[in-house]
Amino acid sequence: MWYISTRGMAPRVDxxxxxxxxxxxxxxxxMPxxxxxxxxxTLRQWSALSYPSLVKELCALFIGPELIPRDDLNDLIHQAFRRFRHNEVVHLSRLKNGLNVLELWHGVTYAFKDLSLCCTAQFLQYFLExxxxxITVVVGTSGDTGSAAIESVQGAKxxxxxxxxxxxHCTKIQELQMTTVLKENVHVFGGIGRLLPESVPGGSIPDHTLETTI
Structure with a gap:
């Protein structure tokens, strides 16, 4: 599986x-x-899978076995979801009159971003080891991204x-989630400003006045 840029001007990568x-x-x-x-x-068979099992099948489509063998991939996904509070990871609550609610808040920080970032962190650590x-990861956040990213890599070597x-400008619980993780590899700073950019390349992040929050 190869990945190409949406702008079409960069070499393809794995x-x-x-x-x-x-x-x-x-x-x-x-993008692929x-x-x-x-x-x-295949879709019929997958409809009966648990959420972690479905993630394993989907990831196998986009990550070649030459990069992560299937047994290793299965172990990484298992590790990614081990701290979720619900054994289904993502639970579908069936209410009245055909109304269903998909519960995405069973991760460590209660944010849906736990679902993706816990897997991303496992893949990063696999290749780094x-x-x-x-590597050093720099995250700009308005709340839930920062805490989910921290929990996914806290303690990683x-x-x-x-x-x-x-x-x-974050909720109190989000700020506490980010500023109370006392791991040597976690560094949190409070910036003066309304919003720090989450989705720009690191070199494009504008200057902010920073002060430590721990």
């Missing part, structure tokens, strides 16, 4: 390359070069995380 690049060199987002085609029979490398939050 999953590992896309994972560590974030944005493509031309400023675009990486081709989307897998699924048969009706194999390559014997270390190969990853340091720097989180920039808009001081006084």
């Amino acid at each position: 999953f590992e390359g896309a994972l560590f690049s974030g944005y493509a060199p031309d400023g675009g987002l990486f 070069e081709e989307l897998p085609q699924l048969s009706r029979e 194999k390559r014997e490398k270390h 190969n990853v340091d995380i720097i989180v920039l939050l808009p001081k006084g």
